[in-house]
Amino acid sequence: MEVEQKKKKIHGGRNLVILGVVATILALITTGVSLIIYHNSGDIYLDRSRPGYLPDEEEIEQESEEEEYSLEKSGKLTMEVIEEYLEKLKADVKAIDAYEKPFDENVLSDERLGIPAVGPEE
């Protein structure tokens, strides 16, 4: 009787370990699959919450300070509404233009990367 009880105890402990190991393996597999999907779908490149890509404090402050404007989808369309609309829209366009040369091609030029340019005689 005592021997049987001992055996049960041993089995219980072993089963618990197996359960723990299986759960860990399953968690690793599902996490791995999620990361593969996250990478292959391209979402990783659009995500700035990953380490090293977090926005600067200045950016966050700037965003919170900005006044939110949104044109109402209903209501009478008057000259004043259009004037305000254009004023707000032009302000956003000005902010876009303030960013000088986005995706500037020269950033990846040979000169910038310290690679000698090919001469005509080469």
Place this chain on the structure above:
Amino acid sequence: MKKKSLIFYFIMLMLICQGVPWASAITEGQSAAIVDHCDTIREDLKKVQKEDARVRVYLGGYYETILTKFVTPLNVRLVENNLSSADLVENQNDFAAAKALFVNDFVTYQQGLEELVGMDCKKEPEKFYDNLRVVRQKRKVMTQDVLKIRSLTSAHIRLVEGLKGRL
């Protein structure tokens, strides 16, 4: 006849190889420079990667705002006021398509850039340089996307200004 065809294909192949920028090999000087400055180049590319992510969010945020808080509500309101404009609707569709393309092209560009950063430029300087050329082309596409959206925004402003006469 067969001989003529072969000569024709050979000439065509030569012409294509001349026209394609990555078909030409890099010079020994360039190869040596890539090997020597490999770590620095990769560090520079990583900085570019981070800066580009910042630019994408910055511009992408404004594009989203323009589409969802300006262009789309305006078209809805124009319909409600019986002032619907086919040009403005077309502009909205083009803007949405250009915005989606901007995101897709950015993902493609970043994938290329990441592959480039992950390459061992000390072992394979020529392959590295070939990939660099490909990434440059993808970056060029990004510039074109930005210009396209900017031009659509200008067109939208002009169309809205034209609305004033109809009010």
